[in-house]
Amino acid sequence: MGGASIWHWIVVGVIIMLLFGRGKVSDLMGDVAKGIKAFKKGMADDDPVPDTRA
Template identity: 45%
Template structure:
């Protein structure tokens, strides 16, 4: 009842590939990668804007 071994994960991976097909999994992976990339770009924009606001604001 402990954690799953590498063999359990390989069996699950094979079953998922059989159910969804490799093309569909590739598409989902690409979409997920694009979403992560967009999220990182959004974070960089917010950080840049925050740094610019701090640089412009007068220090007390």
């Protein structure tokens, strides 16, 4: 039971490209990037906690 080598990931990538095609993979990566940007924007837009000290 060894770890995943670089050749393992290359083979997995080629199989994914063959199954889904280049267009779907790039669309998926674009959607992931949009999701990450929206998450970061949402985190930055959070209202700060008001200071309740008198």
